[in-house]
Amino acid sequence: MGRKTVLYQHTVAFIFLVALPVALVLLFISFIFRIELIRIAQQQTSEAVTRTAQNLDTEAMNFALFTSALMNDEILQEQVRQFLYPQNSEQKYLAARGIEKSISWFFRITSRIGSVFLFFKDGGHFQYSNYPSDTIDYETIREVCMDPRRTDGEVWPLDTVSALPGAIEKPPVLSMVVRPRLADKKNSSISAILVSFRVPLLDSFLFSGQQNGATRILVNTQNKVILSDNKALYNQPYEIVKAGYTKSHIVIESPIEHTGWLFAEVIPIHFVTHRVDIMMRWVLGALFLIALLFGFYSRAFFSDIIKPLRAVILQMEEFAGGNFSVRVQETGPEEFRELGSSFNSMVNRIDELTKRIMQEQKEKARLEIEALRFQLNPHFICNTLTSINMMASLAKVEPIKKMTTALIRVVQETLLEEGTIVPIERELKNLESYVYIMRVRFGDTFTYEVQTKGDFQGIGIPTMLIQPLIENAILHGMRGRNTGNIVLSITRNDPYLLITVQDDGNGIPFEKQEELFALQKDGKRGLNKIGLYNIRRRVVLSYEPPCDVSIESWPGEGTLVKILIPLLSVENQ
Numbered sequence: 001m002g003r004k005t006v007l008y009q010h011t012v013a014f015i016f017l018v019a020l021p022v023a024l025v026l027l028f029i030s031f032i033f034r035i036e037l038i039r040i041a042q043q044q045t046s047e048a049v050t051r052t053a054q055n056l057d058t059e060a061m062n063f064a065l066f067t068s069a070l071m072n073d074e075i076l077q078e079q080v081r082q083f084l085y086p087q088n089s090e091q092k093y094l095a096a097r098g099i100e101k102s103i104s105w106f107f108r109i110t111s112r113i114g115s116v117f118l119f120f121k122d123g124g125h126f127q128y129s130n131y132p133s134d135t136i137d138y139e140t141i142r143e144v145c146m147d148p149r150r151t152d153g154e155v156w157p158l159d160t161v162s163a164l165p166g167a168i169e170k171p172p173v174l175s176m177v178v179r180p181r182l183a184d185k186k187n188s189s190i191s192a193i194l195v196s197f198r199v200p201l202l203d204s205f206l207f208s209g210q211q212n213g214a215t216r217i218l219v220n221t222q223n224k225v226i227l228s229d230n231k232a233l234y235n236q237p238y239e240i241v242k243a244g245y246t247k248s249h250i251v252i253e254s255p256i257e258h259t260g261w262l263f264a265e266v267i268p269i270h271f272v273t274h275r276v277d278i279m280m281r282w283v284l285g286a287l288f289l290i291a292l293l294f295g296f297y298s299r300a301f302f303s304d305i306i307k308p309l310r311a312v313i314l315q316m317e318e319f320a321g322g323n324f325s326v327r328v329q330e331t332g333p334e335e336f337r338e339l340g341s342s343f344n345s346m347v348n349r350i351d352e353l354t355k356r357i358m359q360e361q362k363e364k365a366r367l368e369i370e371a372l373r374f375q376l377n378p379h380f381i382c383n384t385l386t387s388i389n390m391m392a393s394l395a396k397v398e399p400i401k402k403m404t405t406a407l408i409r410v411v412q413e414t415l416l417e418e419g420t421i422v423p424i425e426r427e428l429k430n431l432e433s434y435v436y437i438m439r440v441r442f443g444d445t446f447t448y449e450v451q452t453k454g455d456f457q458g459i460g461i462p463t464m465l466i467q468p469l470i471e472n473a474i475l476h477g478m479r480g481r482n483t484g485n486i487v488l489s490i491t492r493n494d495p496y497l498l499i500t501v502q503d504d505g506n507g508i509p510f511e512k513q514e515e516l517f518a519l520q521k522d523g524k525r526g527l528n529k530i531g532l533y534n535i536r537r538r539v540v541l542s543y544e545p546p547c548d549v550s551i552e553s554w555p556g557e558g559t560l561v562k563i564l565i566p567l568l569s570v571e572n573q
Contacts, residue, residue, distance in 0.1 A: 010298055019291050023284065030280045034273045038250065041272040045214075045252045045265055052201060053254035053263040059199050060174060060258040064155040066106050067176040067195045070116070071188075076102040080189045084120060096126070103128045114173065114197030119145060121191045145177045145192035153181030157259045158194075159220045161202055161227050172202040172227050205229050213271035217241065219262040226261075238262070312339060319347060403440055405433070421460035423570050424452075424490065431488070434467055438474050446474065446484040454492025460570035461497070462542075468535060469501040469561050477505025477559060492567070496547070499563040508553035516551060532561075539565060 070076060079098040086092035103116045107130055115129040117138075125138050150156050161172035175196040180188040205216050205227050218227035219238045228234065233241055245251055245266050253264045270277070311328065318326040326347065328340040428450060435448045448470075470486065478484040489500045508516070516532050536549040543566055553559040 011295060014294055014298075015291070019287060023287060026280065026283055026287070030276055033276050037272050037276065038269060041267060042250055042252065045250065045267055046254075049252045049254045049263060049265045052265075053256050056174075056199070056201055056261075056263060057256045057258050059201065060157060060176075060256065062110075063174060063176045063195055063197060064157075064258060067178045067193055068155050070103065070193050070195070071178045071180060071190065073102055077188055077190065080118065080120070080126075083126070084122065084124065084189055099126060100128055112197045114195065117141060117145075117194040117196075118190055119192045119194070120189055122189075141194060142192070145179070145194055147177075150177070150179070152179045152185070154178070159222060159226070161218065171198050172205065173197060174199050174202065202227060213268045215245075215266040217264045217266065219264065221260040238264075312343060315343070399440075403437065407433075407437060420463045421568050421570055422463050424456045424459055424461050427461050427463065427466065431466060431470060434470065438471075442474065442478075445482060446478050446486055449485070449487045451487060451489040453490070456490070456492065458570055459492070459497070460568045461499075461565075462538065462568075465535065465538070465563065466499060466501065468532075469563075472532075473501060473503040473505065473559070477503040477507075479506060481505060495567050497565050497567055499565070500560060502558065502560045504558040507555040507557050507559055508551075509555050513551070513553055535563070539563065 076099065079095045079102065083092055083095035083099060086095060099118070106112075107114070113131050115127060115131075118126040119138075119142050120126070125142070127136065144158065155176055155178045158175040158177060161174065162170075173196045175194060177192060177194050179192045180190060202218075205218065215230050215233075216228060217225055217230075217233065217238070220226045223238050225233045225236050225238055225241060242251060242264075248269055250267045250269060250272070251264060252267075253262055255262055308331070315326045315328045328343050330337045330340040330344070431450075439446075466488065470488070473486045477486070484503060484505050486501070486503045489498075489502070491498045491500075517536055532549070532551070539547055539549050547564050547566060549564075550562045551559065552562075
């Protein structure tokens with residue numbers, strides 16, 4: 001990844017900590033507003049659609065009652081008989097006026113525009129209309145009224161709102177048809193009555209102009225659109241029309257009970273939410289403009305900071321490459337002058353320290369070379385001791401021979417790498433050589449005993465782990481005593497090996513026992529100095545718990561040291 005500048009980080013922080021959260025909050029609020037607006041629109045539209053459907057149903061019921069009243073009007077029936085069978089022309093004229101009077105009362109009290117058609121058994125007809133019409137196709141209308149699927153005496157609506165054939169004006173109308181009951185057919189000269197009225201609610205379908213983007217739809221019993229302010233929908237199956245709207249529109253439906261029709265209103269969602277959408281576009285545009293202005297501001301503001309900072313960075317890169325002569329010009333704002341001054345001071349100090357370290361390394365190398373001249377190779381010591389041993393053998397000086405043999409064995413063990421695993425038998429022989437040397441040095445002032453329990457075939461022990469404990473028991477435990485006993489015990493307790501070194505010497509004062517495992521740097525040896533610290537450190541670092549080193553001591557009675565290590569197999573050496 002490339003380097004991130006301060007301007008870049010500042011801009012990213014503004015985007016993710018300010019601009020983006022604000023935009024998300026605004027979008028969330030807009031989403032909530034949209035949902036609420038859609039809910040309110042659905043509620044209001046549902047109420048309006050229900051009212052419209054109820055009003056249409058009321059109109060249909062009123063027309064049905066009027067149609068039924070005409071069929072059951074005995075005066076009208078008598079006037080029709082006189083009209084059909086007059087004694088003279090005057091009586092026929094008066095009968096026609098009576099028929100008109102029996103019909104016109106409804107037109108007067110409702111102020112409606114429409115037509116009433118009376119179809120007679122003899123094939124004749126009578127029409128009353130309060131609007132102009134052209135030649136009416138009465139036979140077609142009669143066939144519609146004689147629909148055999150309908151029950152006699154039942155008032156039923158025509159399943160269309162189209163104007164009657166031959167009408168000059170073509171407004172939508174609501175038409176009701178009734179035929180006399182079967183029991184009344186013999187006494188009635190009327191075979192069917194058709195009432196057709198214009199309804200203001202239906203007119204509003206044509207002249208609403210799709211207000212607010214809404215589309216009004218009237219569906220008949222055959223599930224086809226019979227009226228809509230969108231004429232492209234006429235005679236279309238309603239299910240297909242509805243399927244084309246449901247994804248992006250609100251569709252509200254309400255049934256018209258007395259006709260079996262369905263009234264629906266469709267509102268595009270964007271017409272409901274367009275104001276919120278426009279507002280959000282303006283708000284997001286303003287937010288983008290603010291972010292853009294912030295970017296220009298940040299660039300102008302940070303340019304005075306970034307230029308001096310880049311100069312310091314370039315000098316630091318030169319310094320990192322090993323050029324200690326670089327210096328920064330202490331110019332610019334106060335903060336950058338202080339930064340340049342601090343950098344120059346740091347470079348000066350590092351340059352001085354580097355020169356000093358190089359001088360010290362040269363001096364150290366010189367001293368090491370000089371010290372090497374006086375170092376004795378340990379192998380040279382072993383070879384020299386071997387030569388002395390051979391000379392003692394030739395001279396038949398057994399004490400010197402035994403002393404050098406023991407010393408050679410001890411020195412050879414010290415030359416082994418720390419942590420080397422040697423057989424227990426070999427370690428015990430090395431300890432015998434060491435004890436022999438110490439007896440030559442201190443005389444027979446102590447006894448040394450080895451106790452083993454278990455099978456140690458193939459079992460090893462880290463080299464030089466026990467020798468410091470034996471040395472401590474001799475040097476400190478037996479100091480100032482004429483006699484003493486040292487017992488080394490090695491016990492196999494699978495999967496561990498327990499090693500104990502016990503003496504009956506001076507012991508260790510209680511107040512000094514807590515300091516036994518602390519690292520001492522005075523160069524002295526012994527259990528309360530470097531010896532025990534190193535032994536325990538080797539055990540704890542090399543093996544998992546419960547492996548450890550512990551000590552128990554009783555002043556004037558002696559000391560017991562325990563070492564617990566895992567069973568170790570001897571390496572092939």
